[in-house]
Amino acid sequence: MTDTPDTPxxxxxxxxAALSFEAAMGELETIVRxxxxxxxxxxxxxxxxxxxxxxxxxxxxxxxxxxxxxxxxGLGADGQPAGTKPFGEG
Numbered sequence: 001m002t003d004t005p006d007t008p009x010x011x012x013x014x015x016x017a018a019l020s021f022e023a024a025m026g027e028l029e030t031i032v033r034x035x036x037x038x039x040x041x042x043x044x045x046x047x048x049x050x051x052x053x054x055x056x057x058x059x060x061x062x063x064x065x066x067x068x069x070x071x072x073x074g075l076g077a078d079g080q081p082a083g084t085k086p087f088g089e090g
Contacts, residue, residue, distance in 0.1 A: 016054050021062040028055040 016024065031052040034040055040048065076082035
């Protein structure tokens with residue numbers, strides 16, 4: 001197995017992967033505010049946009065994973081709980 005040094009992209013991806021949903025969303029909100037302010041250089045804007053894009057994807061993945069874990073209680077013909085099934089399933 002070959003060890004490859006961390007590139008900025010892989011280090012950033014690992015950093016983002018370690019964030020909780022709340023931390024990633026907070027950072028994403030900060031990035032949006034900075035970009036909207038117009039007080040950053042073009043190069044910094046591009047870097048912020050790229051990190052924001054990665055943070056958004058991370059948040060979407062965390063939400064999808066949470067939704068997949070949510071279960072819905074199914075009721076039997078008698079109106080009593082009859083078990084659970086994945087959320088959103090018929």
